[in-house]
Amino acid sequence: xxxxxxxxxxxxxxxxxxxxxVERGMRANGYMIEDVNGYxxxxxxxxxxxxxxxxxEGCPRIVVLDLNLQGGLSGFAAIRKRDCCLSPEDKVWVFSxxxxxxxxxxxxxxxxIEGYLTKRSGKIEELVDAxxxxxxxxTYETEIMEKARRCGERYAPDLLxxxxxxxxxxxxxxxxxxxxxxxxxxxxxxxxxxxxxxxxQKMGTGSDVEIHGILTKAGFHL
Numbered sequence: 001x002x003x004x005x006x007x008x009x010x011x012x013x014x015x016x017x018x019x020x021x022v023e024r025g026m027r028a029n030g031y032m033i034e035d036v037n038g039y040x041x042x043x044x045x046x047x048x049x050x051x052x053x054x055x056x057e058g059c060p061r062i063v064v065l066d067l068n069l070q071g072g073l074s075g076f077a078a079i080r081k082r083d084c085c086l087s088p089e090d091k092v093w094v095f096s097x098x099x100x101x102x103x104x105x106x107x108x109x110x111x112x113i114e115g116y117l118t119k120r121s122g123k124i125e126e127l128v129d130a131x132x133x134x135x136x137x138x139t140y141e142t143e144i145m146e147k148a149r150r151c152g153e154r155y156a157p158d159l160l161x162x163x164x165x166x167x168x169x170x171x172x173x174x175x176x177x178x179x180x181x182x183x184x185x186x187x188x189x190x191x192x193x194x195x196x197x198x199x200x201q202k203m204g205t206g207s208d209v210e211i212h213g214i215l216t217k218a219g220f221h222l
Contacts, residue, residue, distance in 0.1 A: 025128035104148035
């Protein structure tokens with residue numbers, strides 16, 4: 001299958017380097033690619049994509065996405081709400097500095113992404129290997145993906161810190177609002193919101209009902 005490759009990265013010089021390395025590596029290894037494009041924001045990418053689709057020039061895409069894009073829509077949001085700028089058919093490889101293993105495990109488990117690579121020296125060459133595997137219809141397992149899967153094999157509630165457990169009991173067992181939970185625990189509401197985000201990442205869901213069920217089965221109570 002012929003793919004186009006899109007790189008979304010907000011560090012301009014690094015973006016150029018990724019695009020050049022990926023295109024050079026793919027062509028040197030004999031892969032036929034439609035194009036390799038670079039974008040500094042998801043908004044820019046969405047505008048370009050709308051133009052292709054309006055002209056009926058679209059082809060399947062492999063998207064290399066940084067999670068922490070500065071300003072505008074984040075990579076996290078794009079993955080969670082694909083219809084905002086990504087197509088369900090896109091093969092998404094995350095290339096990020098984030099090393100939150102429970103979060104990565106949740107994205108892999110839910111099949112939100114094709115794979116995950118961290119931004120470290122030498123990893124761009126591995127990114128080329130990963131994209132080539134996607135072209136061939138094969139899976140590619142990176143070191144961080146292996147670690148995340150092992151983490152994901154642990155029962156999710158075991159990943160919570162003591163403070164996260166306290167917040168989880170207030171929010172999902174007692175069903176208190178963040179403001180009420182903050183009062184019970186003697187914390188600022190902003191701290192409760194931060195703890196809730198971490199809990200959702202580790203549980204692999206943002207659904208209060210699902211988290212309540214997970215915690216109840218694990219024996220959590222008031």
